Amino acid sequence: MSKKYAIGVDYGTQSGRAVLVDLSNGHEVADHVTPYPHGVIDEKLPVSGIPLGHDWALQHPDDYLEVLRRSVPAVLQQSGVAAEDVIGLGIDFTACTMLPVDADGTPLCFKPEWKDNPHGWVKLWKHHAAQDEADRLNAIAAERGEKFLPRYGGKISSEWMIAKVWQILNEAPEVYDATDRFTEATDWVISQLTGEFVRNSCTAGYKSIWHKQEGYPSKEFFKALDPRLENLTETKLRGDIKPLGTKAGEITPEMAALTGLKAGTAVAVGNVDAHAAVPAVGVVDEGKLVMAMGTSICHMLLGTEEVEVEGMCGVVEDGIIPGYKGYEAGQSAVGDIFEWFVEEAVPAYVKEAAEKEGVGVHQWLTERASQYKPGQSGLVALDWWNGNRSVLVDTNLTGVVVGYTLLTKPEEMYRALLEATAYGTRTIIDAFHNNGVPVHEVYACGGLPQRNRLLMQIYADVTNREIKIADSKQTPAVGAAMFGAVAAGSAKGGYDSVVDAAKAMARVREETFKPIPENVAIYERLYQEYRQLHDYFGRGANDVMKRLKALKDEVSH
Numbered sequence: 001m002s003k004k005y006a007i008g009v010d011y012g013t014q015s016g017r018a019v020l021v022d023l024s025n026g027h028e029v030a031d032h033v034t035p036y037p038h039g040v041i042d043e044k045l046p047v048s049g050i051p052l053g054h055d056w057a058l059q060h061p062d063d064y065l066e067v068l069r070r071s072v073p074a075v076l077q078q079s080g081v082a083a084e085d086v087i088g089l090g091i092d093f094t095a096c097t098m099l100p101v102d103a104d105g106t107p108l109c110f111k112p113e114w115k116d117n118p119h120g121w122v123k124l125w126k127h128h129a130a131q132d133e134a135d136r137l138n139a140i141a142a143e144r145g146e147k148f149l150p151r152y153g154g155k156i157s158s159e160w161m162i163a164k165v166w167q168i169l170n171e172a173p174e175v176y177d178a179t180d181r182f183t184e185a186t187d188w189v190i191s192q193l194t195g196e197f198v199r200n201s202c203t204a205g206y207k208s209i210w211h212k213q214e215g216y217p218s219k220e221f222f223k224a225l226d227p228r229l230e231n232l233t234e235t236k237l238r239g240d241i242k243p244l245g246t247k248a249g250e251i252t253p254e255m256a257a258l259t260g261l262k263a264g265t266a267v268a269v270g271n272v273d274a275h276a277a278v279p280a281v282g283v284v285d286e287g288k289l290v291m292a293m294g295t296s297i298c299h300m301l302l303g304t305e306e307v308e309v310e311g312m313c314g315v316v317e318d319g320i321i322p323g324y325k326g327y328e329a330g331q332s333a334v335g336d337i338f339e340w341f342v343e344e345a346v347p348a349y350v351k352e353a354a355e356k357e358g359v360g361v362h363q364w365l366t367e368r369a370s371q372y373k374p375g376q377s378g379l380v381a382l383d384w385w386n387g388n389r390s391v392l393v394d395t396n397l398t399g400v401v402v403g404y405t406l407l408t409k410p411e412e413m414y415r416a417l418l419e420a421t422a423y424g425t426r427t428i429i430d431a432f433h434n435n436g437v438p439v440h441e442v443y444a445c446g447g448l449p450q451r452n453r454l455l456m457q458i459y460a461d462v463t464n465r466e467i468k469i470a471d472s473k474q475t476p477a478v479g480a481a482m483f484g485a486v487a488a489g490s491a492k493g494g495y496d497s498v499v500d501a502a503k504a505m506a507r508v509r510e511e512t513f514k515p516i517p518e519n520v521a522i523y524e525r526l527y528q529e530y531r532q533l534h535d536y537f538g539r540g541a542n543d544v545m546k547r548l549k550a551l552k553d554e555v556s557h
Ligand SMILES: Nc1ncnc2c1ncn2[C@@H]1O[C@H](COP(=O)(O)OP(=O)(O)O)[C@@H](O)[C@H]1O
Pocket: 012, 013, 014, 015, 293, 294, 295, 296, 334, 335, 336, 337, 338, 339, 340, 362, 363, 366, 446, 447, 448, 451, 452, 455
């Protein structure tokens, strides 16, 4: 049999990328990135210019097809690999990134009658305007003693499916009525590739409150939210839910013409970016936490028991690797905070100096921040620029920096932000480790470990754990390709399980980041300061952030 390959397509927040992977060793033969032409839509709708409210974040579904149109042919061409040797395709996506579609699977925003209604568009994972719905959902679920709540760390996030659907119903009932199904974007793209609509167990489990044994929450629960939602799960959330590692279908002739792949190529069920990354770093059993570090961080961990951990995003059976309970937690902004600083808060002299030296502003700041010892800036920050996903599950929390003086330098502020995100990760690791889901090893993948060594050293020091780094720039895409190979199966030159695929294809670098004892000692003290601020601002002692946000909304309308 000739050498076989699979393609993984990773749909990130700002771009999508295809990677063509050699199935014998996981080697990335070719990759290609397509920036989304419409990016993140958070101020106004394209064309009509209709303004969006605070905390909105939308996307354009055609941007996802554009990635298939551009990046898949590009990797075939770059690699010179024949389409018949590409036996499988898998995708991974941000989540919960959801959209309303009609009975033909057409996104409502593609239709003239809905294109000017913001609720007809894709709601990106970081659309945070459904917090009121999430708060009400959590209060009602707690009051009713719903069994599902502990599986989601005690709170359902406003980033997830039910809060977003309910927001649509409340603010645009006409869009709700016109929707045949609400779908995760990952499932929608798979339906476009295969002509068949299937949901995947990963997003259903983590984002739509679905359980392998118990299914969705009861009709009574949905009725208690809103009588109009009573039949939601059997109507607009209907559809077969297939486990990860199964085949969704095959590339249609139309998609073959669009992508250059062979019609009939196996396509895996949809997956989530962070979850797909786990087997790609070789993690297929317990005790090993994987951080997918980019715009945000997702923390992924496997266990054998269903244990309650405060503020985790969820525990889902087979949600990451078949046979294990998959745990997820996360931070809603990490790289996004650094980007905010670079874009919005650095003085002109920094930008000029970086330009003069021919380096990026991140690199300029990082080089200078590296010259400081832990504690030397006198700063400590809370990493809540985009709310707090874990462990507080509250998108209404905002950022804080303590310790500014007239002498504070931009590089010190930048370092304080890097450190703040590490403290956020430490809080999550402690929550798992101290509550029966041990964390013995830490792995990192995603854009940040490739770009910022200081950041990774700070994470090793703050968590007091050695960190192994993925030997791939596109780890989720490699994981998605592994699932594509499993969808094809060993008879076609792929694999029969993702564990087999990981054995042959997963790679981490030899070099690791090890904690430096003197840094660990200082960071332990700083972390205690962080925790005091965290609990003070985050657990109700002082709700100033929420009052300011409410005032901002009041005076803005
Ligand atoms: N040198 C750097 N140090 C720290 N963060 C960086 C650096 N360069 C880029 N970033 C951040 O990386 C993030 C993008 O990460 P990436 O993994 O590529 O994207 P995504 O999470 O969308 O897949 C951006 O938020 C950007 O601010």
